Amino acid sequence: MNELLALIVAKYNFWLYIVLMMIGLYAMIAKNNLMKKLVGMNIFQTAIILFYVSIGYKHGATLPIIQGGHGPHDAVIHAADYINPLPHVLMLTAIVVSVATFGVAMALCVKIYQKYQTLEEDELRIRLSEK
């Protein structure tokens, strides 16, 4: 029983992110509306961002800004005192890419709506086969 509890405490955040990721994937597969698919894509990206940020965490460490780092500093910096900055950097760029892709995808949706007056996938397929 204690082993199971320790396992849950050690891994539950990964499981939550996987649930979130699967919600996004389900929306991308099963939803009929293109905007809902886009929202699913954003949920998926958010899950990955959370996953990376949680990888960077260390117990007993603080955020990666060196205390007293500006000005003269003699204190020895211990790596165990600060969390890993690399996942934060990678996710900072990933967030910007997700905004950019979302903007372009919305622009495409606006174009599709202007041409076919619908964003439902099945109706779009009918309109396309009519042509």
Add this chain to the structure above:
Amino acid sequence: MKLLGFVVICLTGGLLIYGTMDLPNWGDPASPASTHLSDYYIENIVEETQVPNLVTAVLADYRGYDTMFETAVVFCAGLACFLLLRDFRPGKNRYYRHIPTGVMLHFKNPDTRMIPGNEFEHMDKDWVPSDIIIKTVCRILIPFIQIYALYVVAHGDFSPGGGFQGGVIFGSSLILMAISYNLRTLMKRVTEKFLSIFAATGVLIYVGLGVLAMIMGGQFLDYGMLAPLVPWDPGHIRALGMLGVEIGVGIAVMAVMVIIYVNIVSEGRHDEGL
């Protein structure tokens, strides 16, 4: 399709959860991600670059190429939105309100050379009386949001912040103006030309600093080579180089956010929108 999708995500999710058994425990200081490179960054960045905010230092210096092309991606997204949506044809309908009497005038196929006098106000089709509380609060808030955005960009080396965050905050203050007043109020203050030039300038500042380092005899984006240009503070040259790069990123991100917003809400017409 729904059932099939559900089966697929159950299978994928199950496999991924099974895969987490091999991942290191949450917050384990000895996990592979938190050892080799991370330790080097934490222990040496302040000595090498004089920048206490490790995220900014890794973003703008150690991974400078990545961030440069990131900015280029953001610029390309703004360009794509512009090329997909921008519509230069004049609108079919135009609405004016005669301010003293409150009469609405509807013009079909208006002449583009038509100039309304001071007594007329260009209106949206679905006009609702603007709420004075919202307008006043936004008018007071917007300058403070912009000052905060500039602080986030300028202080990104020492505290949480940086070009991307500051640029997004600045862009959102402009979008708030479009939401609280209307789109034309925003476009009168920040024209399309201004936004396009700023988006390109931001990327050019970044690339320009890299090229400048090459001209000074170093490698691309090697800020240490810029030291002769700032004789008063050569010790902090890497921090200053990062600040310059972050300013470029902030300008580009600010302009592109507004370009994307304006083109999507008005379907590229820039006359009326959300």
